Amino acid sequence: MTASADSTSPDLALAGAIFDVQRCAFHDGPGLRTTVFLKGCPLRCAWCHNPESWSRIPPEAAPAFRERRATVGELMAIVRKDRHYYDASGGGLTLSGGEPARQPRFAAGLLRAARAEGIRTALDTCGCAPPSAFALLAPHVNLFLWDYKATDTAGAPSLHRELTGRDPGPLLDNFRRLYAGGADILLRCPLIPTINDTPAHLEAIAGFARDYPRLAGIEIIPYHAGGLSKYDRLGLPRPALKTRQPDERTKARWLEFFQARNLPGITLA
């Protein structure tokens, strides 16, 4: 964070599109957190649990979702109500989505306002935004929750593109740039049996642990089949994902893969 970044008071009138605010989130970073979900996502992950985030425009068909435009000031009024829980647990504010870096000015404004009140921040991102967006955001983020979704094999068609709709290159470039700039990053890897848990992918995750020793951690997030009814409410076809929820044996097998490579720091979320 540069000194000038916070020398002016935060712009509380800055507004953005969100689709939910979850208080007392247990799984969106350290401690107990308030998570603001920003709308808009350039990816189309085959297992996405938040399809209502995809479009920036509220769909007519989804009146039940808590979609709205909200200002930094409004959101901070909610965020600061739980400060005693953040303080007790080491938690804070998390921005998630969608891809929060697709609304960089609004996201940065909100993060900055939280930090100005001494509330720690996290940004949950898939990395798919222009480098300038991350440059704007980085000074206000205590911890990046970085999703790493799939690994391509040389010579084969891109699995990442097949599963998410985008090439992985620019996303990884963003990651490397932030890492080099000294950002704290927790790598989060959703593993979906038979879909992305290929040997190449597990090997790539292990590679992250070796190549980026300053990572705040690497978490494996076992696939969970929930939230599919959201597709029905949005009038979208449910993803035709041929998979199942990983059983204990599968999870143990994943962990053994990393333990065998002497990487006990890779844990199940």
Place this chain on the structure above:
Amino acid sequence: MVNEHNIAAALRLEPRPAPWEKPLSLELALTDCYKTLRDARPAAREAAFLRIQLPAMMTPMRDGDVFAGRVRYPLVGLSPELMGVGYYCLEKPIREILANPAAALDDTARARIGDMLAFWKNETTHAKIRAAYPDDVRRVLPEDDWPRHPGAAFPLYRMAGITLDNEKLLRLGLPGLAARLREKPGQSAGQPAPLVENTLAVLELLADLSRRYAAEARALGQAETAAALDAIALREPRTLREAIQLFWLVTLAAGVCNYGRMDVWLGPFLARDLDSGALTRDAALSLLRALWRHIADSHDNMFNNRICVGGLGRPDEACADQFALLAIEATRTVALNQPQLSLRFHRRQNPALMQAALASIGEGRTFPILYNDDVNIPAVAAAFNISRDEALSYFPYGCGEYILDHASTGTPNGLINLLKILEDTLNQPAPDGATPDERFPTFETLWNAYAAQVETTVAALARQEKITYEGAGAAAPFLLISALFDDCAARGQPVFSGGARRLGGTLESYGNTNTADSLTAIRRLVYRERSCTLGEIVRACRDNFASPDSARLRRRLLDAPKFGNDDDEADSLAARVHEQACAAARDAGPRAGFDHYHLVIINNGANTVLGAHTAASPDGRAAGEPMANAINPSPGLDRNGTTAFLNSLLKIRPDIHAGSVQNMKFARSLFSPASLPKTAALLSAWFDAGGTQAMITVVNRGDLEAAMREPEKWGHLIVRVGGFSMRFVELSRDTQLEIIGRTLNE
């Protein structure tokens, strides 16, 4: 439940041991005894009555009992609370027995039983209390049978929530207690006070009883139990086993079902036995587990059976902690819905206690229930208007009402349904034919009318409670209770007739949240947005939201802010409803002659029962539906997450009532090793911010649904329903669905 089991046994014509094998023969003998002594001094009458009742109601040991002491109350008898207040006669089951051909009663017996019923009609303590109501109290409380009649307020006949000074009992033992009484005979004009003389007689009865049980224990091959029973007939207890045995016999004989700060009085016995090597920790744990099972089996009462451990004000904290940890371990491993173990804790307490508590809760036990001394002690001091030192002995009994352990009374003798009062306020026919909108042109005019109604009702309830105490005191001194209750001995007075250090009362309040949410919706729609009239809301509620217009209005009522979402618009009215009703009780107490009289916002299923007789309400609740539980949000309407729910609770003042209940349901996953530190931090931050207490059910929605499908596999699943814990599979389908609907914090 003790009373239900006892009535059921009588209806099954289960014979009693000799000489009372014949149905209702004990009841007839007790009636004769009472008739003979009707005009004698109450103490003498009680002692003579107990000479028959006690040996007969203390039923034989059963094979496998580690402790002696089971009760089966007669259908006519004397009890402080379990069977009714004072001298009671249960007419309905007696008539059923009369009608049962298998009862083999000859004509003489039938005639005598008929006479007996006629005699008690106006002679039970209940009847005398009811007859003593002045007209204005009778007008507010026309009906006693509250589960079957609609109404805004009802009397309850009982002297609930008495705890005994078990420390004194165990220090002195039966002979020591008798010696102490003889020392201070409270002579008046040279005569030994009847209170002392008759208490000595009851203590002698207890020693006899102990010897009788010793013989039974020996016959069952329980040598250690027999030895303990022989010992406590002769001297003070010296081991943990003897101490528990004495406590249990006296408790049953006194008719008490809440046990106070057990770690204070059993801790020293545990420490001595461990130090001397008389017990290993495992052996001590199995004694406690046996006690827990014995309480649940022989004294089944999920609304009571409270045991408290932990907290400030224990003379030997380390020694008490050692017992507390064992008690929590017993609760965790026995896995029953009672006793209701409660943990008082404070900031500087040994953290091992809270860790053990969370481990037990995390396994789905619902116990211990957590009480935050850092908030509750100053709150009790303020509410009861006593010093902090005196407040150290606060004890949540029953469903969560506070008393001062063996020093203050606090029985809830009334129910008030605030939502019914709002319903009555809105529907009262105006003499001049004015519409609701004309009668209440501003929100404050509506509020004032509601608040005045609450005040009138509460004032009548306070007077009725005082009359109940007077009736109980006139009936009997309750000799054993008075022997072990603070200041009775020093003052030479029975507990309900000037002996109790503090004469307190409580009033159970229901519908608080629905009332607040209803007022919030009315204020917003009628007086702020002006988007509908009060008349339209009243009509929609009368119509139970049936017509299309009413149904549309209901959606808007449901959309209005609700308590439990950390939304000040709703929460501030919840606080106002709470503060007004609490103040009404607090102020009515001294006027009625109490040292303190307070609202308790607990739950024991009355939210459901009273809800069944309450019309649709302006918060969008349909007619007959349960009202929200205690001060919790309406089921499923707290939608902003656990921290928002917890923050809303913080806005309800704790220092103006005598206990409120906060039920929380957490997903089991939040107690997994990975999440537990966050859950612990959540609770500790809440308690630091002013949270008073928490009753935590740990469960998965999937668990609950599976338990409904396959009840046989889910007998172990215990849920907190309000002021009590129950096996989920034993709840009615309605309540099961209500619990599944209540917001689960995941």
